[in-house]
Amino acid sequence: MELFTYEFMQRALIAALFTGLAAPAIGTYLVQRRMALMGDGIGHVAVTGVALGLLTGTSPTWTAVVVAILGAVAMELVRERGHTNGDVALALLFYGGLAGGVLLTGLGGQSAARLQEYLFGAITTISLGDILVTMVLAAVVVLCAVGLAPQLFAIAHDQEFARVAGLRVRAYNLLVAVLAAVTVTVAMRTVGLLLVSALMVVPVATAQQLSRTFRTTLAAAMVLGTAASVGGLTLSALVSGSATVAPGPAIVLLSLAGFLATWPVGAWLRHRARLRAPFVELDPADHLETDPHPHDHGPACGHVAVEHGDHVDYVHDGHRHAVHGRHYDEH
Amino acid sequence: MSTSPTTTDDPELPVRLEGGAVALGGRPVLRHVDLTVRTGDFLALMGANGSGKSTLVRALTGLLPLTAGRLRVFGHAPEELADRDRIGFVPQRSGAGSGVPASVWEVVASGRLTRRRLLRPLSRADRAAIHDALEVVGLAGRSRESISQLSGGQQQRVLIARALAGQPDLFFLDEPTAGVDLPNQVALAEALGRLKDRGATIVLVAHELGPLAPLVTRAVVMRDGRVAYDGAPLGDHEVHDATFGEPHAHHHHDHPSTTGHRGGHDHTPHVAAPLERG
Secondary structure, three states, rough: OOOHHHHHHHHHHHHHHHHHHHHHHHEEEEEOOOOOOOOHHHHHHHHHHHHHHHHHHHHHHHHHHHHHHHHHHHHHHHHHHOOOOOOHHHHHHHHHHHHHHHHHHHOOOHHHHHHHHHOOOOOHHHHHHHHHHHHHHHHHHHHHHHOHHHHHHHHHHHHHHHHHHOOOOHHHHHHHHHHHHHHHHHHHOOOOOOHHHHHHHHHHHHHHHHHHOHHHHHHHHHHHHHHHHHHHHHHHHHHHHHHOOHHHHHHHHHHOOOOOOHHHHHHHHHHHHHHHOOOOOOOOOOOOOOOOOOOOOOOOOOEEEEEEEEEEHHHHOOOEEEOOOEEEEEO | OOOOOOOOOOOOOOOOEEEEEEOOOOOEEEEEEEEOOHHHHHHHHEEEOOOOOOHHHHHHHHOOOOEEEEEEOOOOHHHOOOOOHEEEEOOOOOOOOOOOEEEOOOOOOHHHOOOOOOOOOOHHHHHHHHHHHHHHHHHHHHOOOOOOHOHHHHHHHHHHHHHHHHHOOOOOOOOOOOOOOOOHHHHHHHHHHHHHOOOEEEEEEEOOOOOHHHHHEEEEEEEEEEEEEEEEOOHHHHOOOOOOOOOOOOOOOOHHHHHHHHOOOOOOOOOOOOOOOO
16 A cells, blocks of 8 residues: 555545535535536536636636636526526536637647646646645535535525525525535546536435435435545556556546445335325225235235325235224225 | 504514505516504415415515515514514425425424524524424424425425424415315314414415315405405305305405405406416
8 A cells, every 4th residue: 555655645635535525515405406417517617717727827726716606606696587598508608618718728828638637637636735725625615515504405495485584595595606616626636627516416316315314415425425536536546557547537437336336225215115105094985895815914914004094004916905803994 | 444654663563564566577466455464363365366365475475575565574674574583484385396305304494594593503492393393283203204205285284384493473374275185284274273372373375275264364355466355254155256255244344445346257367477376
């Protein structure tokens, strides 16, 4: 494990850890608002910001932060208006941002390879200054996402209720947009602008396969995101002797593998919940006894037991059998 | 009922709306609406689809701005009402849930936000209020379940519990019985009955009252954006009758718009702004 004694590797691990925590934290709120692709849109806009930095010779990180925040606020305002088609507005920003970035990079005489560091991540070349910025910004994102969870949850769940309750809905919505933009630029060096949305969304999708509450979804997504980013980086470092594996794609694919592993479990749980959902509390129209019934139903008989008003129906072969005295009724 | 502007606003009067008008997308929807809600009222806002009853409730909660008129809720304009915890709002149940699972407890807990400070964990009083709210709607045993696993009527009761968790004095409910089956409507009526016994003031929008009918102490019928009737409760069939059952009832109200209405059914197709849900 001498690899981990290199300073560049330690820096990369710190960056991966902080990105893995912050991206799913804010991503949970984006998924809750059904805006899973917003991170992707901001990422595309940030490309222009990076190119602007390269062109003017200032730090691409800071120009990306500024442009990404402007783009995210613009998207939020478009969404708030609600009149124009939000999808189309997002698409315009996507392609405008990407095309603008590539054009500006060319104008500045920079090679495409320089831009590629930001598009797909270059976590092992991260500088000491960048690592400090990453840590501070990621910490701010995590603190806001966790500390303001009750408010952000209420607004994303029911905006009108939140407004009547006196929350400053617009300010919180803009805060989410700004935090998402900050996260995108934080994750830019880790997984790259084109893959950043994956780290914001995939851990959340994995977490909600198994959880029933918002809190556990948020917490599990942050754990899964950290595991994927640290794990992906480690994997790519371990095989670096025999093959060239870029850390960014490795992190995203590991995260997706986690989703694929939990999806069947989630699908089975949902199927089971549907089977066991209570029947409507109405008494059957007439009293209908079953044919002679050799089997005794009970908690351990193996048939699905479904709540039905004040009793339980046992479901088998398309029938619903309810205990009635010494026989069973068809319900 | 005097419509002259009063210089002092009674901070204990739940709602006083004078000459209220609301426009949706530039089209005038509510015009010249006067409405006073007194402490302890159980008021049913009724009327046909598109008559403006939901718009009126959304204006009273401050969600829609008035284009004319004057609104005081507990003596304050809605935007400057500092003690938001005196109002509980139960919006129409939206069809689509959110993208992330949420438990019944978490949804009801968000009703405490009117009383919580930033960055503070739930206090013991918060937890007690949330638990009490779930008891009132009869869902205390299901607080850990995901809200998407509940039926429509149970989800509606969760929204009532959320408003109740803030321990407000005045409740606004927008179509609480819409799309709810009869057993759940009965459970809903029981929960609202308990609120009424605690002295809450309740304003609810309803197309049909069903099991809520015995609770209602006052009915306001909207027609085409104006108050067409304000008085004793009406049966469901009387609401859509232009004479509001007056041949049978002995009450007679001197509200200007009840005397001004024309006889006969109003079958004119209503043109509503796209955002209005009636």
